[in-house]
Amino acid sequence: MFKENTEFDIIGMGEVMLRLSPPGKETISQSKVFEKNVGGSELNVVSGAAMLGVRSAMITKIPANKIGHLVRNQISGGSVSDKYLVYDNSPESRLGIYYYESGAYPRKSSVIYDRARSSVCSLSLDEVPDDIYTKTKIFHISSITLALNPNLRKTALEVIKHFHEAGALISFDVNYRAALWSEDEARAVIEDVFNYVDFLFVSEETSRRMLRRTGTLEEIMEGYVKDYGVKLVATTRREAVSPTCHNFNSKIFYDGKFYEEKPYNGIEVIDRIGSGDAYLSGVLYGLLKTGDVQQALELGNASSAVKNTVLGDMSVSSIDEIMNVVKSHKATGRQDEMVR
Helix, strand or coil, X not given: CCCXXXXXXXXXXXXXXXXEECCCCXXXXXXXXXXXXXXXXXXXXXXXHHHHCCCEEEEEEEEXXXXXXXXXXXXXXXXXXXXXXXXXXXXXXXXXXXXXXXXXXXXXXXXXXXXXXXXXXXXXXXXXXXXXHHCEEEEEEEHHHHHCCHHHHHHHHHHHHHHHHCCCEEEEECCCCCCCCCHHXXXXXXXXXXXXXXXXXXXXXXXXXXXXXXXXXXXXXXXXXXXXXXXXXXXXXXXXXXXXXXXXXXXXXXXXXXXXXXXXXXXXXXXXXXXXXXXXXXHHHHHHHCCCHHHHHHHHHHHHHHHCCCCCCCCCCCHHHXXXXXXXXXXXXXXXXXXX
C-alpha cells in the first residue's frame, strides 16, 4: 500500500496556532492569567503519530520571532521534524491565536479565534521545496487549511496534487468549520479534493449536512469509495453526555468491509481539544505499522479516548500506553486499578 524507503512516514500541512486558556474551569471573562499551548489540526495528527513511533514532518509558516521560536520548539518537542518550517520576516507576521474555555455542565466549552491574516496565509508554492513530494508515504491535510485564505487554498491544492502525482497517499480530514466558510463554498472545494484522497476522515453529521449525502451511514461511507475512488473511509461518533463525560466510537470502511468495536463509554474529559486529531494519528500509525485495519481502528479509538484525559492540544501517548489501553478495553472481569 505504501511507498518504500521514504525519509518520512507522514508529512502534514496547515496552520499552527497559539492557544490561550484560563486555568482549570475558570471563564475567559474572569481569569487574570492564561496558560499557553501550541497546536493545530494537522500538527496534532503528525505529532500524535510521531509520539507513537512514526517519522513525521510539518509544512507551515510562522513568524521569525520569539513566538515562532516557541512553535518551532514545540514541534520539535513533539518528535516532528522542523525541516520544512517557513519563517515569515515581514513586518505583518503573526501567529494565529485562539482562546479556549473549558466547560462544566450546563456551561458548554467555547472557543474564540483571533487568526485573521496569520503568517501561514501567505505561504506560497515556491516556499515548499520541490524535493519534498517524494519523501513521504502519507501526506495529511484538513479542510481547515483550505478555508483560511484564498492564497493558502491555492497553495494547498497544488501541494495535494504534487504529493498525489509523486505517489504519496493523501489523508484528508474534512473537519468542516462553519465559521470559516459556507456549506456551498466548502462543498465545491472539498468534493474536488476527494478525487485525490486515499484516506478520508469525515463525521456523519458533516456528510449529511454540508456534503448532502443521504442513506444509512454505511451507504454514505460506501458512496465515497464508489464516487471518488477513496481507499478507506473513517467516521467517528462522539456522544457528549456532559462537557466532562463523553462516549466515543468509530467505524471504518475498507476493501468492501466495515470495521468497528465496542465504544469507550464514560470518558473523563480533562481537555477534549485535539482528541479527534489523536484518533487520526492512531489510525494512520496503525495502517503504517501493522497494515491491519481493525488494529488501526482500535489504536485510533484508544488514542482519542486517552487524549481527552490530557491537557493541551497534542497527544503525548507512547504506543505502549495506547496498547495497554486497548488491552484493558477488551478485557472482561476485574482489572487492576493502577498500572505499576
